[in-house]
Amino acid sequence: MGEMLEGSWEAHATALSNAQSNDQLLEYIHSMVSSLKIDLTKPANVVYGRDTRPSGESLVAAFVDGLKVLDAKSTDYGILTTPQLHYITRCLNTVGTPEAYGEPTAEGYYKKLAAAYKILVEGKAKLPPLVLDCANGVGAPKFKEFLPYLDDILSVKLVNDDIEDASKLNLNAGADYVKTGQRAPVGLKMTPLERYASFDGDADRLVYYYQDEDGTFKLLDGDKIAGLAAMYIIDLVKAAGIDSISVGVVQTAYANGASTQYLRNSLNVPVSCVPTGVKHLHHEALKYDVGVYFEANGHGTVLFSPSALKTIHSTEGSTPAQAVAVRSLRALSDVINQAVGDAFSDLLLVETILTQRQWTPKIWDQAYTDLPNRLVKVVVKDRSIFKTVDAERKLVEPAGLQDAIDAIVLKFRDGRSFVRPSGTEDVVRVYAEAATRSETDELAFRIGGLVFDYNSNGSGTRPREFI
Numbered sequence: 001m002g003e004m005l006e007g008s009w010e011a012h013a014t015a016l017s018n019a020q021s022n023d024q025l026l027e028y029i030h031s032m033v034s035s036l037k038i039d040l041t042k043p044a045n046v047v048y049g050r051d052t053r054p055s056g057e058s059l060v061a062a063f064v065d066g067l068k069v070l071d072a073k074s075t076d077y078g079i080l081t082t083p084q085l086h087y088i089t090r091c092l093n094t095v096g097t098p099e100a101y102g103e104p105t106a107e108g109y110y111k112k113l114a115a116a117y118k119i120l121v122e123g124k125a126k127l128p129p130l131v132l133d134c135a136n137g138v139g140a141p142k143f144k145e146f147l148p149y150l151d152d153i154l155s156v157k158l159v160n161d162d163i164e165d166a167s168k169l170n171l172n173a174g175a176d177y178v179k180t181g182q183r184a185p186v187g188l189k190m191t192p193l194e195r196y197a198s199f200d201g202d203a204d205r206l207v208y209y210y211q212d213e214d215g216t217f218k219l220l221d222g223d224k225i226a227g228l229a230a231m232y233i234i235d236l237v238k239a240a241g242i243d244s245i246s247v248g249v250v251q252t253a254y255a256n257g258a259s260t261q262y263l264r265n266s267l268n269v270p271v272s273c274v275p276t277g278v279k280h281l282h283h284e285a286l287k288y289d290v291g292v293y294f295e296a297n298g299h300g301t302v303l304f305s306p307s308a309l310k311t312i313h314s315t316e317g318s319t320p321a322q323a324v325a326v327r328s329l330r331a332l333s334d335v336i337n338q339a340v341g342d343a344f345s346d347l348l349l350v351e352t353i354l355t356q357r358q359w360t361p362k363i364w365d366q367a368y369t370d371l372p373n374r375l376v377k378v379v380v381k382d383r384s385i386f387k388t389v390d391a392e393r394k395l396v397e398p399a400g401l402q403d404a405i406d407a408i409v410l411k412f413r414d415g416r417s418f419v420r421p422s423g424t425e426d427v428v429r430v431y432a433e434a435a436t437r438s439e440t441d442e443l444a445f446r447i448g449g450l451v452f453d454y455n456s457n458g459s460g461t462r463p464r465e466f467i
């Protein structure tokens with residue numbers, strides 16, 4: 001399992017889940033074993049953990065029964081966030097190598113993150129407390145466990161931290177609720193200009209938000225986090241005098257158009273757009289010396305290539321200012337979970353930058369103004385008839401639908417909209433953005449209606465025209 005979570009495992013996982021028969025499954029397993037160079041003569045070493053849902057206990061029991069048949073060596077890490085398990089797996093897979101990642105325990109993870117964070121904010125005034133919504137998920141007990149390692153250099157007040165009542169998980173709270181609805185968790189009383197953040201249920205996504213002086217809710221999502229991180233890293237690399245290191249950002253079509261413009265035009269960084277799903281972003285980010293990748297929903301991380309790490313660790317800096325920047329870059333590569341998007345480590349990344357700059361969330365938000373956007377889903381009879389190209393930004397099937405979408409989009413100022421089948425739910429997602437909130441809502445409504453009508457007529461005939 002350890003090796004599977006690394007490298008090209010994701011591509012194999014996709015192939016495995018697409019297998020149409022047992023023979024095909026076996027064929028894929030053989031090709032996976034050979035391309036990942038898995039030595040089947042060695043005993044399997046499986047590490048596992050679970051979240052706080054009651055179903056976890058019976059799932060683990062069934063899993064352990066399966067392991068007995070395989071005679072595999074296994075370690076139960078108990079309750080963990082998803083990214084903690086990825087961290088532990090990476091540590092185990094790199095023991096004794098130049099890429100050794102750390103101590104393979106939850107404690108090792110806490111110590112590594114806390115030590116790096118302390119270096120990053122050293123000498124800076126502590127910010128006012130952050131209010132953190134834990135979606136009543138596993139992030140709550142684990143973040144409580146983590147806080148003492150920070151020795152009070154970060155003030156966090158946890159809300160939605162009830163894991164006793166399983167029905168509360170993600171209920172009216174959490175990163176997805178906040179991002180999709182562009183509103184605060186239910187029951188959270190916001191004070192203008194203070195900073196708030198939400199984890200999702202398994203603590204791999206993070207979004208920030210605040211309330212403006214006039215009471216408007218302002219979201220600082222994955223795109224805003226990517227912009228902040230890219231800006232900070234570019235500055236650090238320059239300050240360290242090692243601008244040979246290239247920084248790039250990876251987004252999906254769901255990234256707000258204003259964020260892409262900011263990255264390209266203000267930060268001058270290359271931006272790639274890939275299909276939805278972190279597996280695609282992660283692979284693309286590996287192409288840069290430092291690859292920042294975030295989905296708009298707040299799932300992402302920063303990857304430092306082995307050569308970038310080597311440069312950062314072999315450079316001392318010829319002035320005191322350069323030496324400080326080099327030290328920060330080293331600590332940054334430790335605070336960031338490079339195995340996978342991790343809400344804990346991303347939170348420390350954001351807090352580092354805000355503390356370094358002594359920024360309020362409002363100042364962070366001023367980098368660019370999001371275009372109003374709307375994400376809706378349309379329940380369809382058969383989502384498999386929707387086929388896309390160009391990082392899912394264009395439909396090639398059903399024939400004619402993309403032309404109909406384009407004709408509508410043209411009528412909206414700054415209009416952009418695309419339609420793709422979800423990979424996780426039986427729906428088609430429609431994304432729209434335009435110059436104003438009301439135009440955006442109308443655009444989303446029209447394109448959603450087009451998809452709905454198309455699907456409900458159940459044939460390849462051209463949908464009814466909306467405008």
Ligand SMILES: CC(=O)N[C@H]1[C@@H](OP(=O)(O)O)O[C@H](CO)[C@@H](O)[C@@H]1O
Pocket residue numbers: 254276277278295297299421422423424425429
């Ligand atoms: C628009 C959106 O947020 N899509 C999500 C969602 O995928 P869909 O394929 O859109 O269902 O779940 C994925 C897994 O969590 C996540 O990676 C992705 O970003």
